[in-house]
Amino acid sequence: MPRPPRLSPDAVATALAGLPLWSGDADGLRRTVELPGFRDAVAAIVAIADVAEELDHHPDVDLRWRTLHLSLVSHSAGGVSELDLELARRIDALLP
Template structure:
């Protein structure tokens, strides 16, 4: 499977305008989300896990009580690629508004 190339700083900045809950740069994207309960956070993590597995592209996740800290980077490309942007969109869709 061919991985997409690393995005330029301008491409990442433009993409982040459409992903307002995310921050980052060419080295990685980040988002934290606080859920109402620990169980809600675990359920959200499971939904994210299935979305990531379907893409064969996996986030770094840190679960602290009811808060998920998410980080996306395409290690094989050495930075952010279209895969990370696609996964960020899928994560946003898997989380409550």
């Protein structure tokens, strides 16, 4: 199945307006989430992993005690694609 193409900087900027918890540009999206404790952060990673597997698109996740640093980029597209935006939306639904 072909992967979606890289989005233009303008398309990413427009999409980010609807994703206020995320920052970034056409090269990648980022979000930091602070959870109540370490186990909550690990549980969030497991929930994100389930969604990532559904989409066959996987984020970079950095866990620091109870803080998650999330990065989304479509390496095959060389930047942000529609898959990254969909994963960001799904993560926001899991971690409002």
